[in-house]
Amino acid sequence: MRLTAFTDFGLRALMRMASAPDRPFSTTELAQEFDLSRNHLAKIMQRLARSGIVATRRGGGGGAMLARAPETIRLGEVVRVLEQESALVQCFAPGGDCTIAGRCRLKGRLRAAEAAFLADLDRATLADIALPAPASDAA
Numbered sequence: 001m002r003l004t005a006f007t008d009f010g011l012r013a014l015m016r017m018a019s020a021p022d023r024p025f026s027t028t029e030l031a032q033e034f035d036l037s038r039n040h041l042a043k044i045m046q047r048l049a050r051s052g053i054v055a056t057r058r059g060g061g062g063g064a065m066l067a068r069a070p071e072t073i074r075l076g077e078v079v080r081v082l083e084q085e086s087a088l089v090q091c092f093a094p095g096g097d098c099t100i101a102g103r104c105r106l107k108g109r110l111r112a113a114e115a116a117f118l119a120d121l122d123r124a125t126l127a128d129i130a131l132p133a134p135a136s137d138a139a
Helices: 005-018 027-034 038-050 075-082 106-122
Strands: 054-057 063-066
Touching (some): 027 038, 027 063, 038 075, 075 106
Antiparallel strands (some): 054 063
């Protein structure tokens, strides 16, 4: 299984946010910390906010923070949210064409593998993978 950069970046940001779950993080701050595009990260945060994983607030003292305790956010949930537009294979995509439909024995195996992958991720939470807080947060 391969995750998109969109999901990779989202997981990194969430791992950092889980290290200080009561503190808001700006997209600029997270983008600089992980050397990511701020605009790309903003799109990720929008999707996470729409799904109820993060809450965002504009203005001074604003930013994004976890909407729920990191212990309640399952990794499988995060991956499902961030990968929702990325099918494992072409035929899984909405309207995906399959030239061997009706004869393919691979599709069922791939669906089972994908389900097993997500089920394994569902056994872990964001708290399990939280990054250690940097020294600058401790001050």
